[in-house]
Amino acid sequence: MIDTGWDADAATTTDLGEAMNTGKTCLTEDSAALIATPGLDVVIDATGSPAAGIRHALLAAENGCHMVMVNVEADVLGRRLPRAGIRQGGSGLFDGLW
CATH class of the missing domain: 3.30.160 (Double Stranded RNA Binding Domain)
Structure with missing residues (x-):
């Protein structure tokens, strides 16, 4: 994100629910939690x-x-x-x- 000029804190989150509600990007290593996210x-x-x-x-x-x-x-x-x-x-x- 640094190379793109984006504000990484404004564009990303570690919370799957927040990503679903805000459109932010969430990267996770927990595929089971990702797939179980309501609304996916x-x-x-x-x-x-x-x-x-x-x-x-x-x-x-x-x-x-x-x-x-x-x-x-x-x-x-x-x-x-x-x-x-x-x-x-x-x-x-x-x-x-x-």
Whole structure:
């Protein structure tokens, strides 16, 4: 942010709720908390990690979020598991690869 000339304190937050309410950017290492944030509609997984992608898809389903899977490894290795879980949760899984 320093290189952009932005005021980092004004543009970022560590609180997910504040980010949802203000439009600030929130970076976190806690994907489960991020996915469970009330009001989150869509999760995009582009990690390249099969375990993380499948975990994120299942968390999205549990929290009623749609999922865009841009993680070919997770899509190939867990193709049936995340899709079945997300359909049960009433959310959608969208392939971002094709």
